[in-house]
Amino acid sequence: MDAGKPAGTVSVSLDKMIQPTLLLLIYKKPSHGYELIQNFNALDPTEIVEPGTIYRNLRRMESDGLVVSTWETSASGPARRQYEITTRGSELLREAVVRLEHQKKQIQDFLQLYRQLEKEGGNR
């Protein structure tokens, strides 16, 4: 019962959900990276995403014109880079929604097929 390697690499992570989710959070309420990290990881505490990954995604999204940032100096604490969504960002968010609907369907089909096979007693 041991194939020599640990458990497995059948990762089904939300992977490409990062950018759409950040876009949605900023669409909901403009905010800065640190706060977005908290909110992002609060959405799904079982799948924590690295701060570095979030920050890099935000910079990339800005260079792609999906968001714009401005430095905000607050009374307490270091300056923060405040992000707002652009028109382009809203468009891409809508496109992401369409793709996510598609992906949801893919997952449903997958699950349905699995359950059907399970009932029939697949090869095991």
Next chain:
Amino acid sequence: MDAGKPAGTVSVSLDKMIQPTLLLLIYKKPSHGYELIQNFNALDPTEIVEPGTIYRNLRRMESDGLVVSTWETSASGPARRQYEITTRGSELLREAVVRLEHQKKQIQDFLQLYRQLEKEGGNR
């Protein structure tokens, strides 16, 4: 209205669905790479996956002990590597199912939040 770069990298591809899907297809019916490529891409013709990627995933899955392969020489055409799912593979498939259910929920939450904000007229 042009940020200098093409459209965007807000990809929401099924990405990590590759391995679970291959596992499911083999679970359904043992078969070889070439056939799996056809079946895989028939599931979603809008998101074609490279043959090379499929073959590499199959070899990786075998080295991870999720499937086993045997060479089958057929009357017509080149020899083919026939894949079967292992016990370990069935276990991981079940785990993948759990993760996919979770991811489906994430997507649903995302879509629900988006529609709610849309109704309220998010910042635009």
Next chain:
DNA sequence: CTTCACTAAGTGCATGACGCACCTAGGTAC
């Protein structure tokens, strides 16, 4: 006043997966 902790935003490096392009090889049809 030094140290600790929290906020805030990163960067460097190694790793891992994928797409693109290319290759080998058997078999069949023209």
Next chain:
DNA sequence: GTACCTAGGTGCGTCATGCACTTAGTGAAG
């Protein structure tokens, strides 16, 4: 003999992530 389909790959470049580490402002504790 040439072309095409089946079948299974590999080499290379690219891109995204995780892990670890750095910088810097501020407030509290000792």
